Amino acid sequence: MNGIERFGALVLSGLEWLGGVARLVLRVLRVGPRRPFGFDDILHQTVELGVRSLPIAMLITLFIGMILTWQFGWGLEDFGATMALGNVVSVGLVPELVPSMLAITVGVKMAAGMTAELGSMKVTEQIDAIAALGADPYKKLVWPRVCASTLSLPLLIALGNLIAMLGGMLIAEWKFGVPAGYFYETYIDELEPLNYIASPVKGVTFGALVGAIGCYQGFNTKIGTEAVGAATTDTVAATAIIIIIADFYLNTLFF
Amino acid sequence: MPEPIIDFRGVTKRFGEHVVYERMSLSVLPGETLTIIGGSGGGKSVCLKMMIGLLVPDEGQVLFHGTSVPDMPEEGLRQVRRKVAYVFQGGALFDSMTVGENIGYALREHTDWSMARIEQRASECLTMVGLHEGVAEQMPASLSGGMKKRVALARSIAIEPEVILYDEPTTGLDPKNIKRIGDMILKLQRELDVTSVVVTHDMPTARKVSNRIAMLYQRAFPFVGTADEMWHSAAPEVRDFIHGRIRRAEQSAPAHPVDAAEDSRGA
Numbered sequence: 001m002n003g004i005e006r007f008g009a010l011v012l013s014g015l016e017w018l019g020g021v022a023r024l025v026l027r028v029l030r031v032g033p034r035r036p037f038g039f040d041d042i043l044h045q046t047v048e049l050g051v052r053s054l055p056i057a058m059l060i061t062l063f064i065g066m067i068l069t070w071q072f073g074w075g076l077e078d079f080g081a082t083m084a085l086g087n088v089v090s091v092g093l094v095p096e097l098v099p100s101m102l103a104i105t106v107g108v109k110m111a112a113g114m115t116a117e118l119g120s121m122k123v124t125e126q127i128d129a130i131a132a133l134g135a136d137p138y139k140k141l142v143w144p145r146v147c148a149s150t151l152s153l154p155l156l157i158a159l160g161n162l163i164a165m166l167g168g169m170l171i172a173e174w175k176f177g178v179p180a181g182y183f184y185e186t187y188i189d190e191l192e193p194l195n196y197i198a199s200p201v202k203g204v205t206f207g208a209l210v211g212a213i214g215c216y217q218g219f220n221t222k223i224g225t226e227a228v229g230a231a232t233t234d235t236v237a238a239t240a241i242i243i244i245i246a247d248f249y250l251n252t253l254f255f
Numbered sequence: 256m257p258e259p260i261i262d263f264r265g266v267t268k269r270f271g272e273h274v275v276y277e278r279m280s281l282s283v284l285p286g287e288t289l290t291i292i293g294g295s296g297g298g299k300s301v302c303l304k305m306m307i308g309l310l311v312p313d314e315g316q317v318l319f320h321g322t323s324v325p326d327m328p329e330e331g332l333r334q335v336r337r338k339v340a341y342v343f344q345g346g347a348l349f350d351s352m353t354v355g356e357n358i359g360y361a362l363r364e365h366t367d368w369s370m371a372r373i374e375q376r377a378s379e380c381l382t383m384v385g386l387h388e389g390v391a392e393q394m395p396a397s398l399s400g401g402m403k404k405r406v407a408l409a410r411s412i413a414i415e416p417e418v419i420l421y422d423e424p425t426t427g428l429d430p431k432n433i434k435r436i437g438d439m440i441l442k443l444q445r446e447l448d449v450t451s452v453v454v455t456h457d458m459p460t461a462r463k464v465s466n467r468i469a470m471l472y473q474r475a476f477p478f479v480g481t482a483d484e485m486w487h488s489a490a491p492e493v494r495d496f497i498h499g500r501i502r503r504a505e506q507s508a509p510a511h512p513v514d515a516a517e518d519s520r521g522a
Contacts (some may be wrong), residue, residue, distance in 0.1 A: 121350075128309055129347035133361045133410075134336035136329075 017238075021216045024142065028212075031136050032143035041144035042151075049113070049145070050152025053106045054159075060105055061098055061160035065167025068092055073176040082176040086186030089168045094191055095198040095254070096247075098160045103206035103243045106156060108236055110149050111214030115235040118218025119228035127219065142219070146211030153210065154203025161199060198254045205250060206243055213239045258321070260285050260418060260450055261306050261339075266315035268301060275301050277474040278315065283418070288444055288451040290461040292496065293471030299454040300344070302471070303420045306452070307339050308332050337365050339418040340411035344426060346403035348395035354381075354406050355391030361414040380409035383446075384439060401432035408439060412447060419443065421453040425460050433460060440464045458497065462486075470496060 001009070032038075072088045118141060121127050130137045165187055172178035214235055221231040259282035268276040275298035283289050283306075291299050304310040305317050311325040318324065319335050327335065340361075348357050358377040362368055368376070378388045384405040395403060404424060411419055421440065425433040437460045444451055444464075455461055461468055462482045470478040470485070472492045478485065485493060 124345055124350075125343045125347040126349055128304070129341070129343055129349070131309055132307055132336055132341035132343075133364060134333045135360075135364045 020220065021212050024138070024216045024219070025146075025208075025212050027138050028142050028146055031139045032147070034139070038139065038144055041140070042147045045144045045148035046152050049110045049148045050156060053109065053152070053156060056109070057102055057106050057156045057160055058163050060101060061164040062167040064097055064101055065089070065093060065164030065169075066171045068097065068164075069168035069171040070175065073172065073178075077176065082172075082178055083182070084186065085168070085172045085176060085178050086183040086188075087190040089172075090165070090187040090190045091195065093164045093168070094161050095195045095202075096251070098164050099157050099199055099202040099206065100243065100247045102157050102160050103153065103202070103210070103247075104240050107149070107153055107206050107210040107243060108239045110153075111210045111217075111235050111239040112232050114145050114149075114211070114214030115217040115221070116228060116232045118215060119221035119231045120225075122219060122221045123223065123225060123228060137219075142211075142215040145215055146208060149211035149214070150204055150207040153207030154200045157199055157203040194254055198250070201254075202247065202250055205246055209242055209246060210239060213242060257285055259283055259318075260320060261452070262316075262318040262321075263302075263305070264316040264318065266305065266312045266317060268298070268305065268310070268312050274474055276312070279475045281469055281476050281479065283450060283452055284467075285450055286448065287466040288440070288453060288464050290453045290455060290465040290468045291471060291476075292454075292456055292458070292461055292468060294496075295456065297471050298474075299471055300422050303341065303422055303452065303454055306418075306420060307336050307341060309341075337361070337414060338416055339420060340414065340416035342404075342407050342411045342419065342421045342424055344423045346395070346407040348398075348403060348406055348410070350395055352395075353391065354393050354395065354398070357395065357406060358391070358410045358413050360410065365414060376413055377409070380413050381406075383412065383443070384409045385435070401428050401435065404428065404432070404436060405439065408436075408443070412443060412449075415447070416449060418450045418452065421451065421455075423454055423456075425455060425457045433457065436460070437463045472496070 069085060069089050072092075073082055073085055076082045076084060076088070118127070121141070127137045127141070130140055165184070168187070169180045169183050172183040173180050217231045217235040217238070221227050261283040263279055263281040266276050266279045267274070268279075279302075281302070291302060293299050301310055305312055306319070306324070308317075308324045308327065316323055319339070322331070324332070324335060348354070349360070352360070355374060355377045358380050359373040362373045362376060366373075374391070377391055381388060381390055386402065386405055386409070390398070390402070390406070395406070398406065408424075424436050424440065428436065440451060440453065441464055443449060451464070453461070453464055465482050467479060468482055468485050469476045470493060472478070478488060478490060478493050480488070486497065488494065
């Protein structure tokens with residue numbers, strides 16, 4: 001197989017994979033909104049995926065806020081413009097860094113968890129057993145997970161925005177002598193309505209992608225426990241790449 | 256001859272290049288216990304999965320009470336799966352649920368029974384498979400292999416099916432548990448008057464529970480008959496299988512593990 005053939009095969013397998021994920025999404029949209037809606041399962045998954053991710057999300061966003069403020073403060077100090085820290089940091093954090101960093105860390109963790117869990121269920125024939133008992137595995141397993149990740153990621157991002165701002169405020173006051181109240185005012189002043197929209201829209205999109213990719217990879221795990229590990233590793237890479245591409249596309253739409 | 260409950264007509268099934276069945280025909284008659292025997296990796300489980308639409312044939316027909324299973328709409332397929340219970344090889348119990356919840360799963364799906372009634376039914380099913388009620392509160396991970404198989408049996412009978420499909424019910428069990436599972440199959444057959452299809456390569460179990468035995472060999476069932484007919488068969492492939500001799504053609508043909516849910520409609 002020469003280089004061109006290899007590249008062609010890679011493109012084809014990528015397209016096939018995207019087609020598979022799209023088919024899963026369509027099927028879930030068809031069977032999911034039917035009665036019973038499965039609120040209990042959605043709530044359970046939201047707790048599993050969202051609430052249990054709270055500590056890691058808070059830690060990450062606190063440090064993102066502190067690092068970005070430190071970096072910008074260091075740059076602005078040369079121009080005597082540290083008082084503009086709030087303005088600069090807010091447009092970096094709210095529409096971009098908090099959503100994308102949380103999606104790549106917490107979102108990828110969610111997707112990998114889904115793949116590992118569903119992959120194990122596939123290997124032990126539990127997914128077949130659900131179908132054999134007359135239930136729809138897409139409704140029972142995929143729908144609650146996709147709903148939970150779509151719901152919890154934007155909420156984590158909203159909270160993350162707050163924590164990142166507090167982190168920034170801490171560094172601005174302690175390191176660069178910018179009063180916290182002033183930092184807050186300039187931070188909020190700089191944000192336009194589009195920034196407030198971009199952040200949750202990105203959260204919902206990334207959440208849906210995380211759920212769809214995590215579940216698709218789990219349902220398509222090959223035979224054997226080794227395959228569960230391989231599928232989970234692939235999920236980490238695939239989710240991160242797709243999130244970055246989706247982030248770029250959303251930025252071109254919003255800004 | 257009575258009308259078959261499940262009927263395979265000229266079924267061909269492939270997984271990529273690997274042909275599992277080629278123009279295979281087989282009938283399951285009402286009230287009987289049909290045992291499917293054959294070498295490992297030959298596709299015995301594939302046959303069971305086609306019966307309830309978990310896998311679809313590439314050619315030919317799979318009929319349930321005369322209706323094509325692969326062509327059924329979703330609701331029709333759901334009804335087939337209500338009537339045909341499947342006992343998976345490893346039990347396939349849901350890890351996140353208690354034993355009682357596992358047994359009540361199909362009841363929650365197919366009936367509007369109260370939780371108390373479902374729990375009551377789960378206890379009855381546990382008693383029927385020789386387990387005490389207290390097991391209902393345990394998680395599947397805390398059960399032994401033999402207990403898991405019996406819980407899987409209990410789950411399969413909870414909804415009072417017409418047909419029970421057993422996928423290698425004795426694999427991985429000690430002789431005592433193999434005997435117990437064999438007795439259980441006979442007991443359920445007698446008490447519930449169900450039709451059973453048992454996939455196994457355990458010859459004593461096959462002989463004990465079967466009304467008829469179908470032998471899978473080279474992508475079809477060249478032998479279908481009673482246990483006695485099988486034991487007295489002069490067909491070389493049947494004699495070889497009974498005595499555990501490996502034929503040259505089989506030696507050179509690698510067994511292909513089959514990704515059962517690869518083209519599954521349900522999963």
